[in-house]
Amino acid sequence: MTPVVFDLDGTLIDSAPDIHAAVNATLRSVDAPTLSLDRVRMFIGGGVDVLWRKIVADLNIDPVARADLVAAFMTRYHTATGLTALYPGVAEALGALADAGHPLGLCTNKPMIPTRANLAHFGLGSVFSVIVAGDSLPQRKPAPEPLWAAVAALAGGDRTQALYVGDSEFDAACAASAGVPLLLFTRGYRQRPVAELPHAAAFDAFDRLPALVSSLAALPP
Structure with missing residues:
Protein backbone atom coordinates (compact mmCIF):
# COMPACT_ATOMS: atom_id res chain seq x y z
CA MET A 1 0.00 0.00 0.00
CA HIS A 78 6.62 22.33 24.75
CA THR A 79 3.26 21.36 26.23
CA ALA A 80 0.91 23.88 24.59
CA THR A 81 -2.18 21.91 23.57
CA GLY A 82 -5.15 23.53 25.31
CA LEU A 83 -6.13 25.84 22.44
CA THR A 84 -5.20 23.47 19.60
CA ALA A 85 -7.86 21.54 17.68
CA LEU A 86 -7.89 18.69 15.18
CA TYR A 87 -9.36 19.72 11.86
CA PRO A 88 -12.76 18.06 11.35
CA GLY A 89 -12.57 14.52 10.01
CA VAL A 90 -8.83 14.05 10.65
CA ALA A 91 -9.14 11.16 13.11
CA GLU A 92 -11.61 9.35 10.87
CA ALA A 93 -9.45 9.86 7.76
CA LEU A 94 -6.32 8.60 9.50
CA GLY A 95 -8.25 5.58 10.75
CA ALA A 96 -9.61 4.81 7.28
CA LEU A 97 -6.15 5.05 5.71
CA ALA A 98 -4.60 2.85 8.39
CA ASP A 99 -7.41 0.30 8.06
CA ALA A 100 -6.80 0.21 4.31
CA GLY A 101 -3.17 -0.71 4.97
CA HIS A 102 -1.43 2.57 4.17
CA PRO A 103 1.72 3.12 6.29
CA LEU A 104 1.45 6.57 7.87
CA GLY A 105 4.24 9.00 8.73
CA LEU A 106 4.68 12.56 9.92
CA CYS A 107 7.07 15.18 8.54
CA THR A 108 6.81 18.49 10.38
CA ASN A 109 8.94 21.52 11.19
CA LYS A 110 7.48 21.49 14.70
CA PRO A 111 10.06 20.31 17.28
CA MET A 112 9.70 16.74 18.52
CA ILE A 113 8.62 17.47 22.10
CA PRO A 114 5.57 19.62 21.20
CA THR A 115 4.85 17.29 18.27
CA ARG A 116 4.58 14.29 20.60
CA ALA A 117 2.64 16.34 23.14
CA ASN A 118 0.02 17.23 20.53
CA LEU A 119 -0.22 13.68 19.19
CA ALA A 120 -0.68 12.33 22.72
CA HIS A 121 -3.28 15.01 23.49
CA PHE A 122 -5.41 13.85 20.57
CA GLY A 123 -4.78 10.13 21.06
CA LEU A 124 -2.70 9.86 17.89
CA GLY A 125 0.59 8.81 19.45
CA SER A 126 0.53 5.33 17.91
CA VAL A 127 -0.87 6.23 14.49
CA PHE A 128 2.40 7.16 12.78
CA SER A 129 5.14 4.62 12.14
CA VAL A 130 7.74 7.36 11.70
CA ILE A 131 7.96 10.96 12.89
CA VAL A 132 10.49 13.37 11.39
CA ALA A 133 10.29 16.60 13.39
CA GLY A 134 11.88 20.00 12.99
CA ASP A 135 14.82 19.05 15.19
CA SER A 136 15.28 15.48 13.89
CA LEU A 137 17.73 16.49 11.13
CA PRO A 138 20.03 19.43 10.38
CA GLN A 139 17.66 20.38 7.53
CA ARG A 140 14.05 21.53 7.75
CA LYS A 141 11.35 21.92 5.13
CA PRO A 142 11.38 23.26 2.43
CA ALA A 143 14.60 21.25 2.11
CA PRO A 144 13.73 17.74 0.84
CA GLU A 145 15.77 15.77 3.38
CA PRO A 146 13.07 15.51 6.11
CA LEU A 147 10.53 14.12 3.64
CA TRP A 148 13.13 11.80 2.13
CA ALA A 149 13.83 10.46 5.63
CA ALA A 150 10.15 9.80 6.29
CA VAL A 151 9.67 8.09 2.94
CA ALA A 152 12.82 6.02 3.43
CA ALA A 153 11.47 4.73 6.73
CA LEU A 154 8.05 3.89 5.28
CA ALA A 155 8.80 2.89 1.70
CA GLY A 156 12.47 2.03 1.58
CA GLY A 157 13.19 5.33 -0.14
CA ASP A 158 10.95 4.80 -3.18
CA ARG A 159 9.64 8.35 -3.58
CA THR A 160 7.39 7.44 -6.50
CA GLN A 161 5.35 5.18 -4.21
CA ALA A 162 4.58 7.77 -1.49
CA LEU A 163 2.25 10.75 -1.04
CA TYR A 164 2.68 13.85 1.10
CA VAL A 165 -0.23 15.74 2.66
CA GLY A 166 0.43 19.36 3.59
CA ASP A 167 -1.03 22.84 3.63
CA SER A 168 1.64 25.46 3.02
CA GLU A 169 4.28 26.89 0.74
CA PHE A 170 6.90 25.05 2.81
CA ASP A 171 5.14 21.73 2.15
CA ALA A 172 4.69 22.39 -1.56
CA ALA A 173 8.33 23.35 -2.04
CA CYS A 174 9.53 20.39 0.02
CA ALA A 175 7.38 17.89 -1.87
CA ALA A 176 8.42 19.31 -5.23
CA SER A 177 12.13 19.17 -4.43
CA ALA A 178 11.76 15.71 -2.89
CA GLY A 179 9.91 14.32 -5.89
CA VAL A 180 6.89 13.25 -3.83
CA PRO A 181 3.33 14.12 -5.01
CA LEU A 182 1.57 16.61 -2.72
CA LEU A 183 -2.06 16.50 -1.62
CA LEU A 184 -2.74 20.10 -0.63
CA PHE A 185 -5.14 20.81 2.25
CA THR A 186 -6.58 24.20 1.36
CA ARG A 187 -7.86 25.30 4.78
CA GLY A 188 -4.51 25.48 6.56
CA TYR A 189 -1.89 28.23 6.80
CA ARG A 190 -1.18 28.76 3.10
CA GLN A 191 -0.49 32.38 2.12
CA ARG A 192 -0.49 32.07 -1.69
CA PRO A 193 -3.29 30.96 -4.06
CA VAL A 194 -3.68 27.22 -4.53
CA ALA A 195 -2.88 27.55 -8.23
CA GLU A 196 0.57 28.93 -7.42
CA LEU A 197 1.62 25.89 -5.37
CA PRO A 198 2.70 22.67 -7.13
CA HIS A 199 0.41 19.81 -6.10
CA ALA A 200 -1.05 16.59 -7.44
CA ALA A 201 -4.48 17.25 -5.94
CA ALA A 202 -6.16 19.63 -3.51
CA PHE A 203 -8.90 19.03 -0.94
CA ASP A 204 -10.77 21.14 1.59
CA ALA A 205 -12.27 18.46 3.85
CA PHE A 206 -10.71 15.34 5.34
CA ASP A 207 -13.66 13.12 4.50
CA ARG A 208 -12.43 13.38 0.90
CA LEU A 209 -8.88 12.28 1.67
CA PRO A 210 -9.14 8.45 1.75
CA ALA A 211 -10.76 8.31 -1.70
CA LEU A 212 -8.25 10.84 -3.03
CA VAL A 213 -5.34 8.75 -1.74
CA SER A 214 -6.85 5.64 -3.32
CA SER A 215 -7.25 7.32 -6.69
CA LEU A 216 -3.71 8.71 -6.73
CA ALA A 217 -2.20 5.47 -5.44
CA ALA A 218 -3.76 3.64 -8.38
CA LEU A 219 -1.98 5.85 -10.92
CA PRO A 220 1.29 4.63 -12.46
CA PRO A 221 4.41 6.44 -11.14
Missing part, protein backbone atom coordinates in the same frame (compact mmCIF):
# COMPACT_ATOMS: atom_id res chain seq x y z
CA THR A 2 1.11 3.56 -0.71
CA PRO A 3 2.75 5.27 2.29
CA VAL A 4 1.18 8.60 3.22
CA VAL A 5 3.24 11.22 5.06
CA PHE A 6 1.55 14.19 6.76
CA ASP A 7 2.52 17.66 7.85
CA LEU A 8 1.16 18.61 11.29
CA ASP A 9 0.51 22.33 11.93
CA GLY A 10 -2.13 23.67 9.56
CA THR A 11 -2.72 20.21 8.10
CA LEU A 12 -3.87 17.85 10.86
CA ILE A 13 -4.15 20.39 13.67
CA ASP A 14 -4.99 24.07 14.00
CA SER A 15 -2.27 24.95 16.48
CA ALA A 16 -2.10 28.67 15.69
CA PRO A 17 -4.08 29.72 18.81
CA ASP A 18 -1.60 27.95 21.13
CA ILE A 19 1.41 29.29 19.22
CA HIS A 20 -0.13 32.77 19.31
CA ALA A 21 -0.68 32.58 23.07
CA ALA A 22 2.90 31.39 23.69
CA VAL A 23 4.31 34.10 21.40
CA ASN A 24 2.40 36.89 23.11
CA ALA A 25 3.22 35.62 26.61
CA THR A 26 6.89 35.70 25.60
CA LEU A 27 6.60 39.18 24.12
CA ARG A 28 4.81 40.51 27.20
CA SER A 29 7.57 39.11 29.41
CA VAL A 30 10.01 41.54 27.77
CA ASP A 31 7.50 44.42 27.45
CA ALA A 32 7.36 44.08 23.66
CA PRO A 33 4.20 44.72 21.60
CA THR A 34 1.97 41.71 21.04
CA LEU A 35 0.68 40.35 17.73
CA SER A 36 -2.74 39.36 16.42
CA LEU A 37 -3.63 35.73 15.80
CA ASP A 38 -3.80 36.36 12.05
CA ARG A 39 -0.33 37.90 12.07
CA VAL A 40 1.19 34.98 13.96
CA ARG A 41 -0.56 32.49 11.68
CA MET A 42 1.21 34.12 8.72
CA PHE A 43 4.57 33.31 10.32
CA ILE A 44 3.93 29.60 11.00
CA GLY A 45 5.35 26.82 8.87
CA GLY A 46 9.11 27.20 8.77
CA GLY A 47 9.82 26.08 12.32
CA VAL A 48 10.53 27.96 15.55
CA ASP A 49 13.64 29.79 14.32
CA VAL A 50 11.86 31.09 11.22
CA LEU A 51 8.83 32.07 13.32
CA TRP A 52 10.96 34.22 15.60
CA ARG A 53 13.07 35.69 12.81
CA LYS A 54 9.82 36.95 11.29
CA ILE A 55 8.47 38.23 14.62
CA VAL A 56 11.70 40.05 15.46
CA ALA A 57 11.75 41.67 12.03
CA ASP A 58 8.05 42.55 12.16
CA LEU A 59 8.34 44.25 15.55
CA ASN A 60 11.78 45.80 14.95
CA ILE A 61 13.23 43.98 17.96
CA ASP A 62 17.01 43.86 18.26
CA PRO A 63 18.04 40.58 16.55
CA VAL A 64 20.49 39.96 19.39
CA ALA A 65 17.46 39.23 21.62
CA ARG A 66 16.12 36.47 19.37
CA ALA A 67 17.91 33.55 21.03
CA ASP A 68 16.57 34.51 24.47
CA LEU A 69 13.07 34.99 23.05
CA VAL A 70 13.19 31.54 21.44
CA ALA A 71 14.31 29.96 24.71
CA ALA A 72 11.53 31.69 26.65
CA PHE A 73 8.99 30.71 24.01
CA MET A 74 10.02 27.04 24.08
CA THR A 75 9.32 26.75 27.81
CA ARG A 76 5.71 27.65 27.02
CA TYR A 77 5.48 25.82 23.70
Whole structure:
Protein backbone atom coordinates (compact mmCIF):
# COMPACT_ATOMS: atom_id res chain seq x y z
CA MET A 1 0.00 0.00 0.00
CA THR A 2 1.11 3.56 -0.71
CA PRO A 3 2.75 5.27 2.29
CA VAL A 4 1.18 8.60 3.22
CA VAL A 5 3.24 11.22 5.06
CA PHE A 6 1.55 14.19 6.76
CA ASP A 7 2.52 17.66 7.85
CA LEU A 8 1.16 18.61 11.29
CA ASP A 9 0.51 22.33 11.93
CA GLY A 10 -2.13 23.67 9.56
CA THR A 11 -2.72 20.21 8.10
CA LEU A 12 -3.87 17.85 10.86
CA ILE A 13 -4.15 20.39 13.67
CA ASP A 14 -4.99 24.07 14.00
CA SER A 15 -2.27 24.95 16.48
CA ALA A 16 -2.10 28.67 15.69
CA PRO A 17 -4.08 29.72 18.81
CA ASP A 18 -1.60 27.95 21.13
CA ILE A 19 1.41 29.29 19.22
CA HIS A 20 -0.13 32.77 19.31
CA ALA A 21 -0.68 32.58 23.07
CA ALA A 22 2.90 31.39 23.69
CA VAL A 23 4.31 34.10 21.40
CA ASN A 24 2.40 36.89 23.11
CA ALA A 25 3.22 35.62 26.61
CA THR A 26 6.89 35.70 25.60
CA LEU A 27 6.60 39.18 24.12
CA ARG A 28 4.81 40.51 27.20
CA SER A 29 7.57 39.11 29.41
CA VAL A 30 10.01 41.54 27.77
CA ASP A 31 7.50 44.42 27.45
CA ALA A 32 7.36 44.08 23.66
CA PRO A 33 4.20 44.72 21.60
CA THR A 34 1.97 41.71 21.04
CA LEU A 35 0.68 40.35 17.73
CA SER A 36 -2.74 39.36 16.42
CA LEU A 37 -3.63 35.73 15.80
CA ASP A 38 -3.80 36.36 12.05
CA ARG A 39 -0.33 37.90 12.07
CA VAL A 40 1.19 34.98 13.96
CA ARG A 41 -0.56 32.49 11.68
CA MET A 42 1.21 34.12 8.72
CA PHE A 43 4.57 33.31 10.32
CA ILE A 44 3.93 29.60 11.00
CA GLY A 45 5.35 26.82 8.87
CA GLY A 46 9.11 27.20 8.77
CA GLY A 47 9.82 26.08 12.32
CA VAL A 48 10.53 27.96 15.55
CA ASP A 49 13.64 29.79 14.32
CA VAL A 50 11.86 31.09 11.22
CA LEU A 51 8.83 32.07 13.32
CA TRP A 52 10.96 34.22 15.60
CA ARG A 53 13.07 35.69 12.81
CA LYS A 54 9.82 36.95 11.29
CA ILE A 55 8.47 38.23 14.62
CA VAL A 56 11.70 40.05 15.46
CA ALA A 57 11.75 41.67 12.03
CA ASP A 58 8.05 42.55 12.16
CA LEU A 59 8.34 44.25 15.55
CA ASN A 60 11.78 45.80 14.95
CA ILE A 61 13.23 43.98 17.96
CA ASP A 62 17.01 43.86 18.26
CA PRO A 63 18.04 40.58 16.55
CA VAL A 64 20.49 39.96 19.39
CA ALA A 65 17.46 39.23 21.62
CA ARG A 66 16.12 36.47 19.37
CA ALA A 67 17.91 33.55 21.03
CA ASP A 68 16.57 34.51 24.47
CA LEU A 69 13.07 34.99 23.05
CA VAL A 70 13.19 31.54 21.44
CA ALA A 71 14.31 29.96 24.71
CA ALA A 72 11.53 31.69 26.65
CA PHE A 73 8.99 30.71 24.01
CA MET A 74 10.02 27.04 24.08
CA THR A 75 9.32 26.75 27.81
CA ARG A 76 5.71 27.65 27.02
CA TYR A 77 5.48 25.82 23.70
CA HIS A 78 6.62 22.33 24.75
CA THR A 79 3.26 21.36 26.23
CA ALA A 80 0.91 23.88 24.59
CA THR A 81 -2.18 21.91 23.57
CA GLY A 82 -5.15 23.53 25.31
CA LEU A 83 -6.13 25.84 22.44
CA THR A 84 -5.20 23.47 19.60
CA ALA A 85 -7.86 21.54 17.68
CA LEU A 86 -7.89 18.69 15.18
CA TYR A 87 -9.36 19.72 11.86
CA PRO A 88 -12.76 18.06 11.35
CA GLY A 89 -12.57 14.52 10.01
CA VAL A 90 -8.83 14.05 10.65
CA ALA A 91 -9.14 11.16 13.11
CA GLU A 92 -11.61 9.35 10.87
CA ALA A 93 -9.45 9.86 7.76
CA LEU A 94 -6.32 8.60 9.50
CA GLY A 95 -8.25 5.58 10.75
CA ALA A 96 -9.61 4.81 7.28
CA LEU A 97 -6.15 5.05 5.71
CA ALA A 98 -4.60 2.85 8.39
CA ASP A 99 -7.41 0.30 8.06
CA ALA A 100 -6.80 0.21 4.31
CA GLY A 101 -3.17 -0.71 4.97
CA HIS A 102 -1.43 2.57 4.17
CA PRO A 103 1.72 3.12 6.29
CA LEU A 104 1.45 6.57 7.87
CA GLY A 105 4.24 9.00 8.73
CA LEU A 106 4.68 12.56 9.92
CA CYS A 107 7.07 15.18 8.54
CA THR A 108 6.81 18.49 10.38
CA ASN A 109 8.94 21.52 11.19
CA LYS A 110 7.48 21.49 14.70
CA PRO A 111 10.06 20.31 17.28
CA MET A 112 9.70 16.74 18.52
CA ILE A 113 8.62 17.47 22.10
CA PRO A 114 5.57 19.62 21.20
CA THR A 115 4.85 17.29 18.27
CA ARG A 116 4.58 14.29 20.60
CA ALA A 117 2.64 16.34 23.14
CA ASN A 118 0.02 17.23 20.53
CA LEU A 119 -0.22 13.68 19.19
CA ALA A 120 -0.68 12.33 22.72
CA HIS A 121 -3.28 15.01 23.49
CA PHE A 122 -5.41 13.85 20.57
CA GLY A 123 -4.78 10.13 21.06
CA LEU A 124 -2.70 9.86 17.89
CA GLY A 125 0.59 8.81 19.45
CA SER A 126 0.53 5.33 17.91
CA VAL A 127 -0.87 6.23 14.49
CA PHE A 128 2.40 7.16 12.78
CA SER A 129 5.14 4.62 12.14
CA VAL A 130 7.74 7.36 11.70
CA ILE A 131 7.96 10.96 12.89
CA VAL A 132 10.49 13.37 11.39
CA ALA A 133 10.29 16.60 13.39
CA GLY A 134 11.88 20.00 12.99
CA ASP A 135 14.82 19.05 15.19
CA SER A 136 15.28 15.48 13.89
CA LEU A 137 17.73 16.49 11.13
CA PRO A 138 20.03 19.43 10.38
CA GLN A 139 17.66 20.38 7.53
CA ARG A 140 14.05 21.53 7.75
CA LYS A 141 11.35 21.92 5.13
CA PRO A 142 11.38 23.26 2.43
CA ALA A 143 14.60 21.25 2.11
CA PRO A 144 13.73 17.74 0.84
CA GLU A 145 15.77 15.77 3.38
CA PRO A 146 13.07 15.51 6.11
CA LEU A 147 10.53 14.12 3.64
CA TRP A 148 13.13 11.80 2.13
CA ALA A 149 13.83 10.46 5.63
CA ALA A 150 10.15 9.80 6.29
CA VAL A 151 9.67 8.09 2.94
CA ALA A 152 12.82 6.02 3.43
CA ALA A 153 11.47 4.73 6.73
CA LEU A 154 8.05 3.89 5.28
CA ALA A 155 8.80 2.89 1.70
CA GLY A 156 12.47 2.03 1.58
CA GLY A 157 13.19 5.33 -0.14
CA ASP A 158 10.95 4.80 -3.18
CA ARG A 159 9.64 8.35 -3.58
CA THR A 160 7.39 7.44 -6.50
CA GLN A 161 5.35 5.18 -4.21
CA ALA A 162 4.58 7.77 -1.49
CA LEU A 163 2.25 10.75 -1.04
CA TYR A 164 2.68 13.85 1.10
CA VAL A 165 -0.23 15.74 2.66
CA GLY A 166 0.43 19.36 3.59
CA ASP A 167 -1.03 22.84 3.63
CA SER A 168 1.64 25.46 3.02
CA GLU A 169 4.28 26.89 0.74
CA PHE A 170 6.90 25.05 2.81
CA ASP A 171 5.14 21.73 2.15
CA ALA A 172 4.69 22.39 -1.56
CA ALA A 173 8.33 23.35 -2.04
CA CYS A 174 9.53 20.39 0.02
CA ALA A 175 7.38 17.89 -1.87
CA ALA A 176 8.42 19.31 -5.23
CA SER A 177 12.13 19.17 -4.43
CA ALA A 178 11.76 15.71 -2.89
CA GLY A 179 9.91 14.32 -5.89
CA VAL A 180 6.89 13.25 -3.83
CA PRO A 181 3.33 14.12 -5.01
CA LEU A 182 1.57 16.61 -2.72
CA LEU A 183 -2.06 16.50 -1.62
CA LEU A 184 -2.74 20.10 -0.63
CA PHE A 185 -5.14 20.81 2.25
CA THR A 186 -6.58 24.20 1.36
CA ARG A 187 -7.86 25.30 4.78
CA GLY A 188 -4.51 25.48 6.56
CA TYR A 189 -1.89 28.23 6.80
CA ARG A 190 -1.18 28.76 3.10
CA GLN A 191 -0.49 32.38 2.12
CA ARG A 192 -0.49 32.07 -1.69
CA PRO A 193 -3.29 30.96 -4.06
CA VAL A 194 -3.68 27.22 -4.53
CA ALA A 195 -2.88 27.55 -8.23
CA GLU A 196 0.57 28.93 -7.42
CA LEU A 197 1.62 25.89 -5.37
CA PRO A 198 2.70 22.67 -7.13
CA HIS A 199 0.41 19.81 -6.10
CA ALA A 200 -1.05 16.59 -7.44
CA ALA A 201 -4.48 17.25 -5.94
CA ALA A 202 -6.16 19.63 -3.51
CA PHE A 203 -8.90 19.03 -0.94
CA ASP A 204 -10.77 21.14 1.59
CA ALA A 205 -12.27 18.46 3.85
CA PHE A 206 -10.71 15.34 5.34
CA ASP A 207 -13.66 13.12 4.50
CA ARG A 208 -12.43 13.38 0.90
CA LEU A 209 -8.88 12.28 1.67
CA PRO A 210 -9.14 8.45 1.75
CA ALA A 211 -10.76 8.31 -1.70
CA LEU A 212 -8.25 10.84 -3.03
CA VAL A 213 -5.34 8.75 -1.74
CA SER A 214 -6.85 5.64 -3.32
CA SER A 215 -7.25 7.32 -6.69
CA LEU A 216 -3.71 8.71 -6.73
CA ALA A 217 -2.20 5.47 -5.44
CA ALA A 218 -3.76 3.64 -8.38
CA LEU A 219 -1.98 5.85 -10.92
CA PRO A 220 1.29 4.63 -12.46
CA PRO A 221 4.41 6.44 -11.14
